[in-house]
Amino acid sequence: MAKAVNSWDWEIGNKTSFWNHSLKELWAYRHLLAGLVRRHFLLNYQQTVLGPLWILFQPTxxxxxxxxxxxxxxxxxxxSIPPILFYLAGIILWNFFNDSFTGTSSTFKEHAHVFSKVYFPRIIMxxxxxxxxxxxxxxxxxxxxxxxxxFSFTGDFSFPFNSGLFALPLVILNVGAFSLGLGLIFSVLTAKxxxxTNMVTLGVRLLMFLTPVIYPLATIPENVRWLVQLNPLTPLFELFRLAMLGExxxxxxxxLYSVGFTLLLLAGAWLLFNKQGDKLIDIV
Incomplete structure:
Protein backbone atom coordinates (compact mmCIF):
# COMPACT_ATOMS: atom_id res chain seq x y z
CA MET A 1 0.00 0.00 0.00
CA ALA A 2 1.33 3.43 -1.00
CA LYS A 3 2.06 5.73 1.87
CA ALA A 4 0.12 9.00 1.81
CA VAL A 5 2.21 12.09 1.44
CA ASN A 6 1.04 15.24 3.14
CA SER A 7 1.37 18.44 1.10
CA TRP A 8 0.39 22.03 1.78
CA ASP A 9 1.04 25.47 0.44
CA TRP A 10 2.25 27.01 3.69
CA GLU A 11 2.54 26.18 7.38
CA ILE A 12 2.21 28.36 10.47
CA GLY A 13 4.69 27.46 13.18
CA ASN A 14 6.55 28.97 16.12
CA LYS A 15 9.85 29.28 14.27
CA THR A 16 10.99 32.46 12.59
CA SER A 17 13.65 33.07 10.02
CA PHE A 18 15.59 35.94 8.53
CA TRP A 19 14.42 34.74 5.12
CA ASN A 20 10.70 34.40 5.77
CA HIS A 21 9.47 36.03 2.58
CA SER A 22 10.82 35.45 -0.90
CA LEU A 23 10.26 37.77 -3.85
CA LYS A 24 8.16 35.01 -5.43
CA GLU A 25 5.84 35.01 -2.43
CA LEU A 26 5.55 38.80 -2.49
CA TRP A 27 4.68 38.69 -6.18
CA ALA A 28 1.94 36.16 -5.41
CA TYR A 29 0.33 38.75 -3.11
CA ARG A 30 0.60 41.65 -5.57
CA HIS A 31 -3.20 41.96 -5.79
CA LEU A 32 -3.42 42.33 -2.01
CA LEU A 33 -0.76 45.04 -2.21
CA ALA A 34 -2.76 46.93 -4.85
CA GLY A 35 -5.91 46.65 -2.73
CA LEU A 36 -4.13 47.95 0.37
CA VAL A 37 -2.74 50.94 -1.53
CA ARG A 38 -6.22 51.80 -2.75
CA ARG A 39 -7.62 51.38 0.77
CA HIS A 40 -4.94 53.57 2.38
CA PHE A 41 -5.44 56.30 -0.20
CA LEU A 42 -9.24 56.39 0.09
CA LEU A 43 -9.41 56.12 3.90
CA ASN A 44 -7.19 59.18 4.33
CA TYR A 45 -9.70 61.42 2.57
CA GLN A 46 -13.11 59.90 3.22
CA GLN A 47 -15.51 62.08 5.24
CA THR A 48 -13.27 65.14 4.89
CA VAL A 49 -14.28 68.58 3.64
CA LEU A 50 -11.54 68.93 1.02
CA GLY A 51 -11.14 65.25 0.19
CA PRO A 52 -8.07 64.52 -1.98
CA LEU A 53 -7.38 68.27 -2.16
CA TRP A 54 -5.65 67.82 1.20
CA ILE A 55 -2.76 66.39 -0.80
CA LEU A 56 -2.19 69.86 -2.26
CA PHE A 57 -3.47 71.95 0.64
CA GLN A 58 -1.01 70.57 3.19
CA PRO A 59 2.20 71.43 1.27
CA THR A 60 0.69 74.78 0.26
CA SER A 80 18.91 82.64 -7.53
CA ILE A 81 16.00 80.23 -7.08
CA PRO A 82 12.64 81.87 -6.29
CA PRO A 83 11.88 81.08 -2.62
CA ILE A 84 8.52 79.54 -3.50
CA LEU A 85 10.16 76.97 -5.78
CA PHE A 86 13.02 76.33 -3.38
CA TYR A 87 10.79 75.61 -0.39
CA LEU A 88 8.14 73.71 -2.36
CA ALA A 89 10.72 71.30 -3.80
CA GLY A 90 12.05 70.56 -0.31
CA ILE A 91 8.58 70.26 1.20
CA ILE A 92 7.21 67.63 -1.18
CA LEU A 93 10.33 65.46 -0.92
CA TRP A 94 10.40 65.78 2.86
CA ASN A 95 6.68 64.93 3.07
CA PHE A 96 7.37 61.77 1.11
CA PHE A 97 10.07 60.70 3.56
CA ASN A 98 8.24 61.84 6.69
CA ASP A 99 4.89 60.24 5.87
CA SER A 100 6.52 57.03 4.62
CA PHE A 101 8.69 56.64 7.70
CA THR A 102 6.02 57.47 10.29
CA GLY A 103 3.50 55.28 8.48
CA THR A 104 5.74 52.21 8.39
CA SER A 105 7.10 52.70 11.91
CA SER A 106 3.68 51.85 13.42
CA THR A 107 3.07 48.75 11.30
CA PHE A 108 2.62 46.28 14.18
CA LYS A 109 0.72 48.65 16.46
CA GLU A 110 -1.89 49.50 13.83
CA HIS A 111 -2.30 46.08 12.18
CA ALA A 112 -1.80 43.60 15.03
CA HIS A 113 -5.49 42.60 14.86
CA VAL A 114 -5.08 41.66 11.19
CA PHE A 115 -1.73 39.89 11.62
CA SER A 116 -3.16 37.65 14.35
CA LYS A 117 -6.12 36.45 12.26
CA VAL A 118 -4.94 35.87 8.72
CA TYR A 119 -1.68 34.94 7.07
CA PHE A 120 0.06 37.03 4.43
CA PRO A 121 3.63 38.33 4.17
CA ARG A 122 3.92 40.97 6.91
CA ILE A 123 6.17 43.08 4.71
CA ILE A 124 3.17 43.78 2.45
CA MET A 125 1.81 46.31 4.96
CA PHE A 151 7.51 81.15 -12.91
CA SER A 152 8.99 80.20 -16.27
CA PHE A 153 6.14 82.01 -18.02
CA THR A 154 6.70 85.16 -15.93
CA GLY A 155 10.44 85.08 -16.69
CA ASP A 156 11.60 84.60 -13.08
CA PHE A 157 12.78 81.05 -13.70
CA SER A 158 13.96 78.87 -16.56
CA PHE A 159 13.87 75.08 -16.65
CA PRO A 160 17.44 73.78 -16.21
CA PHE A 161 17.20 70.70 -18.49
CA ASN A 162 20.46 69.31 -17.08
CA SER A 163 21.74 65.76 -16.81
CA GLY A 164 20.50 65.62 -13.21
CA LEU A 165 16.99 64.95 -14.52
CA PHE A 166 18.05 61.37 -15.24
CA ALA A 167 18.90 60.98 -11.54
CA LEU A 168 15.37 61.82 -10.36
CA PRO A 169 14.25 58.15 -10.24
CA LEU A 170 17.36 57.36 -8.17
CA VAL A 171 16.53 60.13 -5.72
CA ILE A 172 12.90 59.10 -5.31
CA LEU A 173 13.68 55.39 -4.97
CA ASN A 174 16.50 56.09 -2.52
CA VAL A 175 14.31 58.27 -0.31
CA GLY A 176 11.57 55.61 -0.39
CA ALA A 177 14.03 52.81 0.41
CA PHE A 178 15.62 54.82 3.23
CA SER A 179 12.24 55.58 4.82
CA LEU A 180 11.18 51.94 4.44
CA GLY A 181 14.36 50.62 6.05
CA LEU A 182 14.17 53.08 8.92
CA GLY A 183 10.45 52.42 9.33
CA LEU A 184 10.91 48.64 9.48
CA ILE A 185 13.43 48.97 12.29
CA PHE A 186 11.25 51.32 14.31
CA SER A 187 8.15 49.20 13.68
CA VAL A 188 9.86 46.48 15.70
CA LEU A 189 11.00 48.94 18.38
CA THR A 190 7.61 50.67 18.76
CA ALA A 191 5.93 47.27 19.10
CA LYS A 192 8.25 46.30 21.95
CA THR A 197 6.56 56.28 19.36
CA ASN A 198 7.39 59.59 21.02
CA MET A 199 11.00 59.20 19.96
CA VAL A 200 9.90 58.75 16.34
CA THR A 201 7.94 62.00 16.41
CA LEU A 202 10.77 63.92 18.08
CA GLY A 203 13.46 62.34 15.93
CA VAL A 204 11.74 63.26 12.66
CA ARG A 205 11.45 66.88 13.75
CA LEU A 206 15.13 67.05 14.66
CA LEU A 207 16.18 65.27 11.48
CA MET A 208 14.46 67.91 9.36
CA PHE A 209 16.87 70.55 10.67
CA LEU A 210 19.79 68.33 9.63
CA THR A 211 18.35 68.00 6.14
CA PRO A 212 18.53 70.84 3.57
CA VAL A 213 14.78 71.36 3.42
CA ILE A 214 14.66 75.02 4.44
CA TYR A 215 18.22 75.99 3.50
CA PRO A 216 20.74 75.16 0.76
CA LEU A 217 23.79 73.16 1.80
CA ALA A 218 26.11 75.87 0.45
CA THR A 219 24.94 78.30 3.15
CA ILE A 220 26.13 76.06 6.01
CA PRO A 221 29.51 77.10 7.49
CA GLU A 222 32.35 74.77 6.59
CA ASN A 223 33.15 73.92 10.22
CA VAL A 224 29.69 72.40 10.85
CA ARG A 225 28.76 71.29 7.33
CA TRP A 226 30.06 67.79 8.02
CA LEU A 227 27.24 67.30 10.51
CA VAL A 228 24.61 67.88 7.82
CA GLN A 229 26.56 65.76 5.33
CA LEU A 230 26.43 62.78 7.71
CA ASN A 231 22.72 62.67 6.98
CA PRO A 232 22.17 60.26 4.03
CA LEU A 233 19.21 62.38 2.93
CA THR A 234 21.33 65.49 2.34
CA PRO A 235 22.79 64.60 -1.09
CA LEU A 236 19.38 63.39 -2.22
CA PHE A 237 17.69 66.69 -1.44
CA GLU A 238 20.52 68.63 -3.07
CA LEU A 239 20.41 66.43 -6.17
CA PHE A 240 16.63 66.79 -6.36
CA ARG A 241 16.93 70.59 -6.39
CA LEU A 242 19.82 70.44 -8.84
CA ALA A 243 17.76 68.35 -11.24
CA MET A 244 14.55 70.35 -10.89
CA LEU A 245 15.77 73.90 -10.19
CA GLY A 246 19.35 73.94 -11.48
CA GLU A 247 21.11 74.65 -8.17
CA LEU A 256 27.62 56.95 -3.20
CA TYR A 257 27.60 57.19 0.60
CA SER A 258 23.85 57.83 0.57
CA VAL A 259 23.08 54.92 -1.77
CA GLY A 260 25.38 52.51 0.10
CA PHE A 261 24.00 53.51 3.49
CA THR A 262 20.43 53.04 2.26
CA LEU A 263 21.10 49.60 0.80
CA LEU A 264 22.75 48.36 4.01
CA LEU A 265 19.97 49.86 6.13
CA LEU A 266 17.21 48.32 4.02
CA ALA A 267 18.86 44.88 3.92
CA GLY A 268 19.41 44.80 7.69
CA ALA A 269 15.93 46.16 8.43
CA TRP A 270 14.30 43.60 6.12
CA LEU A 271 16.08 40.72 7.90
CA LEU A 272 15.17 42.09 11.33
CA PHE A 273 11.54 42.56 10.32
CA ASN A 274 11.32 38.99 9.02
CA LYS A 275 12.94 37.55 12.14
CA GLN A 276 10.85 39.49 14.66
CA GLY A 277 7.56 39.77 12.76
CA ASP A 278 5.71 36.71 14.07
CA LYS A 279 7.16 37.02 17.58
CA LEU A 280 5.74 40.51 18.04
CA ILE A 281 2.12 39.47 17.51
CA ASP A 282 1.89 38.15 21.08
CA ILE A 283 3.46 41.34 22.45
CA VAL A 284 1.24 43.94 20.82
Whole structure:
Protein backbone atom coordinates (compact mmCIF):
# COMPACT_ATOMS: atom_id res chain seq x y z
CA MET A 1 0.00 0.00 0.00
CA ALA A 2 1.33 3.43 -1.00
CA LYS A 3 2.06 5.73 1.87
CA ALA A 4 0.12 9.00 1.81
CA VAL A 5 2.21 12.09 1.44
CA ASN A 6 1.04 15.24 3.14
CA SER A 7 1.37 18.44 1.10
CA TRP A 8 0.39 22.03 1.78
CA ASP A 9 1.04 25.47 0.44
CA TRP A 10 2.25 27.01 3.69
CA GLU A 11 2.54 26.18 7.38
CA ILE A 12 2.21 28.36 10.47
CA GLY A 13 4.69 27.46 13.18
CA ASN A 14 6.55 28.97 16.12
CA LYS A 15 9.85 29.28 14.27
CA THR A 16 10.99 32.46 12.59
CA SER A 17 13.65 33.07 10.02
CA PHE A 18 15.59 35.94 8.53
CA TRP A 19 14.42 34.74 5.12
CA ASN A 20 10.70 34.40 5.77
CA HIS A 21 9.47 36.03 2.58
CA SER A 22 10.82 35.45 -0.90
CA LEU A 23 10.26 37.77 -3.85
CA LYS A 24 8.16 35.01 -5.43
CA GLU A 25 5.84 35.01 -2.43
CA LEU A 26 5.55 38.80 -2.49
CA TRP A 27 4.68 38.69 -6.18
CA ALA A 28 1.94 36.16 -5.41
CA TYR A 29 0.33 38.75 -3.11
CA ARG A 30 0.60 41.65 -5.57
CA HIS A 31 -3.20 41.96 -5.79
CA LEU A 32 -3.42 42.33 -2.01
CA LEU A 33 -0.76 45.04 -2.21
CA ALA A 34 -2.76 46.93 -4.85
CA GLY A 35 -5.91 46.65 -2.73
CA LEU A 36 -4.13 47.95 0.37
CA VAL A 37 -2.74 50.94 -1.53
CA ARG A 38 -6.22 51.80 -2.75
CA ARG A 39 -7.62 51.38 0.77
CA HIS A 40 -4.94 53.57 2.38
CA PHE A 41 -5.44 56.30 -0.20
CA LEU A 42 -9.24 56.39 0.09
CA LEU A 43 -9.41 56.12 3.90
CA ASN A 44 -7.19 59.18 4.33
CA TYR A 45 -9.70 61.42 2.57
CA GLN A 46 -13.11 59.90 3.22
CA GLN A 47 -15.51 62.08 5.24
CA THR A 48 -13.27 65.14 4.89
CA VAL A 49 -14.28 68.58 3.64
CA LEU A 50 -11.54 68.93 1.02
CA GLY A 51 -11.14 65.25 0.19
CA PRO A 52 -8.07 64.52 -1.98
CA LEU A 53 -7.38 68.27 -2.16
CA TRP A 54 -5.65 67.82 1.20
CA ILE A 55 -2.76 66.39 -0.80
CA LEU A 56 -2.19 69.86 -2.26
CA PHE A 57 -3.47 71.95 0.64
CA GLN A 58 -1.01 70.57 3.19
CA PRO A 59 2.20 71.43 1.27
CA THR A 60 0.69 74.78 0.26
CA UNK A 61 0.02 75.73 3.89
CA UNK A 62 3.51 74.58 4.87
CA UNK A 63 4.95 76.63 2.00
CA UNK A 64 3.22 79.79 3.22
CA UNK A 65 4.59 79.19 6.74
CA UNK A 66 8.15 78.69 5.46
CA UNK A 67 7.94 81.83 3.32
CA UNK A 68 6.82 83.95 6.26
CA UNK A 69 9.22 82.52 8.84
CA UNK A 70 12.41 81.45 7.06
CA UNK A 71 12.35 83.82 4.09
CA UNK A 72 10.80 87.01 5.49
CA UNK A 73 11.68 86.88 9.20
CA UNK A 74 14.90 84.83 9.31
CA UNK A 75 16.08 85.85 5.84
CA UNK A 76 17.60 82.53 4.71
CA UNK A 77 18.96 82.96 1.20
CA UNK A 78 17.77 80.59 -1.52
CA UNK A 79 20.29 81.80 -4.10
CA SER A 80 18.91 82.64 -7.53
CA ILE A 81 16.00 80.23 -7.08
CA PRO A 82 12.64 81.87 -6.29
CA PRO A 83 11.88 81.08 -2.62
CA ILE A 84 8.52 79.54 -3.50
CA LEU A 85 10.16 76.97 -5.78
CA PHE A 86 13.02 76.33 -3.38
CA TYR A 87 10.79 75.61 -0.39
CA LEU A 88 8.14 73.71 -2.36
CA ALA A 89 10.72 71.30 -3.80
CA GLY A 90 12.05 70.56 -0.31
CA ILE A 91 8.58 70.26 1.20
CA ILE A 92 7.21 67.63 -1.18
CA LEU A 93 10.33 65.46 -0.92
CA TRP A 94 10.40 65.78 2.86
CA ASN A 95 6.68 64.93 3.07
CA PHE A 96 7.37 61.77 1.11
CA PHE A 97 10.07 60.70 3.56
CA ASN A 98 8.24 61.84 6.69
CA ASP A 99 4.89 60.24 5.87
CA SER A 100 6.52 57.03 4.62
CA PHE A 101 8.69 56.64 7.70
CA THR A 102 6.02 57.47 10.29
CA GLY A 103 3.50 55.28 8.48
CA THR A 104 5.74 52.21 8.39
CA SER A 105 7.10 52.70 11.91
CA SER A 106 3.68 51.85 13.42
CA THR A 107 3.07 48.75 11.30
CA PHE A 108 2.62 46.28 14.18
CA LYS A 109 0.72 48.65 16.46
CA GLU A 110 -1.89 49.50 13.83
CA HIS A 111 -2.30 46.08 12.18
CA ALA A 112 -1.80 43.60 15.03
CA HIS A 113 -5.49 42.60 14.86
CA VAL A 114 -5.08 41.66 11.19
CA PHE A 115 -1.73 39.89 11.62
CA SER A 116 -3.16 37.65 14.35
CA LYS A 117 -6.12 36.45 12.26
CA VAL A 118 -4.94 35.87 8.72
CA TYR A 119 -1.68 34.94 7.07
CA PHE A 120 0.06 37.03 4.43
CA PRO A 121 3.63 38.33 4.17
CA ARG A 122 3.92 40.97 6.91
CA ILE A 123 6.17 43.08 4.71
CA ILE A 124 3.17 43.78 2.45
CA MET A 125 1.81 46.31 4.96
CA UNK A 126 4.83 48.67 5.12
CA UNK A 127 5.40 48.33 1.37
CA UNK A 128 1.78 49.37 0.77
CA UNK A 129 2.38 52.49 2.87
CA UNK A 130 5.41 53.41 0.76
CA UNK A 131 3.44 52.90 -2.46
CA UNK A 132 0.59 55.06 -1.15
CA UNK A 133 2.97 57.87 -0.23
CA UNK A 134 4.66 57.52 -3.62
CA UNK A 135 1.28 58.14 -5.22
CA UNK A 136 0.75 61.25 -3.09
CA UNK A 137 4.26 62.43 -3.95
CA UNK A 138 3.45 62.05 -7.65
CA UNK A 139 0.44 64.36 -7.29
CA UNK A 140 2.46 66.96 -5.36
CA UNK A 141 5.25 66.65 -7.93
CA UNK A 142 2.79 67.65 -10.65
CA UNK A 143 1.89 70.68 -8.54
CA UNK A 144 5.60 71.59 -8.39
CA UNK A 145 5.84 71.34 -12.18
CA UNK A 146 2.82 73.63 -12.53
CA UNK A 147 4.37 76.25 -10.24
CA UNK A 148 7.66 75.97 -12.13
CA UNK A 149 5.80 76.52 -15.40
CA UNK A 150 4.18 79.65 -13.98
CA PHE A 151 7.51 81.15 -12.91
CA SER A 152 8.99 80.20 -16.27
CA PHE A 153 6.14 82.01 -18.02
CA THR A 154 6.70 85.16 -15.93
CA GLY A 155 10.44 85.08 -16.69
CA ASP A 156 11.60 84.60 -13.08
CA PHE A 157 12.78 81.05 -13.70
CA SER A 158 13.96 78.87 -16.56
CA PHE A 159 13.87 75.08 -16.65
CA PRO A 160 17.44 73.78 -16.21
CA PHE A 161 17.20 70.70 -18.49
CA ASN A 162 20.46 69.31 -17.08
CA SER A 163 21.74 65.76 -16.81
CA GLY A 164 20.50 65.62 -13.21
CA LEU A 165 16.99 64.95 -14.52
CA PHE A 166 18.05 61.37 -15.24
CA ALA A 167 18.90 60.98 -11.54
CA LEU A 168 15.37 61.82 -10.36
CA PRO A 169 14.25 58.15 -10.24
CA LEU A 170 17.36 57.36 -8.17
CA VAL A 171 16.53 60.13 -5.72
CA ILE A 172 12.90 59.10 -5.31
CA LEU A 173 13.68 55.39 -4.97
CA ASN A 174 16.50 56.09 -2.52
CA VAL A 175 14.31 58.27 -0.31
CA GLY A 176 11.57 55.61 -0.39
CA ALA A 177 14.03 52.81 0.41
CA PHE A 178 15.62 54.82 3.23
CA SER A 179 12.24 55.58 4.82
CA LEU A 180 11.18 51.94 4.44
CA GLY A 181 14.36 50.62 6.05
CA LEU A 182 14.17 53.08 8.92
CA GLY A 183 10.45 52.42 9.33
CA LEU A 184 10.91 48.64 9.48
CA ILE A 185 13.43 48.97 12.29
CA PHE A 186 11.25 51.32 14.31
CA SER A 187 8.15 49.20 13.68
CA VAL A 188 9.86 46.48 15.70
CA LEU A 189 11.00 48.94 18.38
CA THR A 190 7.61 50.67 18.76
CA ALA A 191 5.93 47.27 19.10
CA LYS A 192 8.25 46.30 21.95
CA UNK A 193 8.58 49.68 23.64
CA UNK A 194 5.59 52.02 23.51
CA UNK A 195 7.58 55.14 24.37
CA UNK A 196 9.55 54.75 21.14
CA THR A 197 6.56 56.28 19.36
CA ASN A 198 7.39 59.59 21.02
CA MET A 199 11.00 59.20 19.96
CA VAL A 200 9.90 58.75 16.34
CA THR A 201 7.94 62.00 16.41
CA LEU A 202 10.77 63.92 18.08
CA GLY A 203 13.46 62.34 15.93
CA VAL A 204 11.74 63.26 12.66
CA ARG A 205 11.45 66.88 13.75
CA LEU A 206 15.13 67.05 14.66
CA LEU A 207 16.18 65.27 11.48
CA MET A 208 14.46 67.91 9.36
CA PHE A 209 16.87 70.55 10.67
CA LEU A 210 19.79 68.33 9.63
CA THR A 211 18.35 68.00 6.14
CA PRO A 212 18.53 70.84 3.57
CA VAL A 213 14.78 71.36 3.42
CA ILE A 214 14.66 75.02 4.44
CA TYR A 215 18.22 75.99 3.50
CA PRO A 216 20.74 75.16 0.76
CA LEU A 217 23.79 73.16 1.80
CA ALA A 218 26.11 75.87 0.45
CA THR A 219 24.94 78.30 3.15
CA ILE A 220 26.13 76.06 6.01
CA PRO A 221 29.51 77.10 7.49
CA GLU A 222 32.35 74.77 6.59
CA ASN A 223 33.15 73.92 10.22
CA VAL A 224 29.69 72.40 10.85
CA ARG A 225 28.76 71.29 7.33
CA TRP A 226 30.06 67.79 8.02
CA LEU A 227 27.24 67.30 10.51
CA VAL A 228 24.61 67.88 7.82
CA GLN A 229 26.56 65.76 5.33
CA LEU A 230 26.43 62.78 7.71
CA ASN A 231 22.72 62.67 6.98
CA PRO A 232 22.17 60.26 4.03
CA LEU A 233 19.21 62.38 2.93
CA THR A 234 21.33 65.49 2.34
CA PRO A 235 22.79 64.60 -1.09
CA LEU A 236 19.38 63.39 -2.22
CA PHE A 237 17.69 66.69 -1.44
CA GLU A 238 20.52 68.63 -3.07
CA LEU A 239 20.41 66.43 -6.17
CA PHE A 240 16.63 66.79 -6.36
CA ARG A 241 16.93 70.59 -6.39
CA LEU A 242 19.82 70.44 -8.84
CA ALA A 243 17.76 68.35 -11.24
CA MET A 244 14.55 70.35 -10.89
CA LEU A 245 15.77 73.90 -10.19
CA GLY A 246 19.35 73.94 -11.48
CA GLU A 247 21.11 74.65 -8.17
CA UNK A 248 22.47 72.18 -5.63
CA UNK A 249 25.70 71.00 -4.02
CA UNK A 250 26.23 67.34 -4.85
CA UNK A 251 29.50 65.40 -4.67
CA UNK A 252 29.78 61.91 -6.23
CA UNK A 253 31.25 60.43 -3.04
CA UNK A 254 28.37 61.87 -0.99
CA UNK A 255 25.86 60.32 -3.36
CA LEU A 256 27.62 56.95 -3.20
CA TYR A 257 27.60 57.19 0.60
CA SER A 258 23.85 57.83 0.57
CA VAL A 259 23.08 54.92 -1.77
CA GLY A 260 25.38 52.51 0.10
CA PHE A 261 24.00 53.51 3.49
CA THR A 262 20.43 53.04 2.26
CA LEU A 263 21.10 49.60 0.80
CA LEU A 264 22.75 48.36 4.01
CA LEU A 265 19.97 49.86 6.13
CA LEU A 266 17.21 48.32 4.02
CA ALA A 267 18.86 44.88 3.92
CA GLY A 268 19.41 44.80 7.69
CA ALA A 269 15.93 46.16 8.43
CA TRP A 270 14.30 43.60 6.12
CA LEU A 271 16.08 40.72 7.90
CA LEU A 272 15.17 42.09 11.33
CA PHE A 273 11.54 42.56 10.32
CA ASN A 274 11.32 38.99 9.02
CA LYS A 275 12.94 37.55 12.14
CA GLN A 276 10.85 39.49 14.66
CA GLY A 277 7.56 39.77 12.76
CA ASP A 278 5.71 36.71 14.07
CA LYS A 279 7.16 37.02 17.58
CA LEU A 280 5.74 40.51 18.04
CA ILE A 281 2.12 39.47 17.51
CA ASP A 282 1.89 38.15 21.08
CA ILE A 283 3.46 41.34 22.45
CA VAL A 284 1.24 43.94 20.82
Missing amino acids: LTLVTYLLVFNKLVGISTG PVSVICTQLLRFGIQFIMLLCVMSY YRDM GTVAPNAL
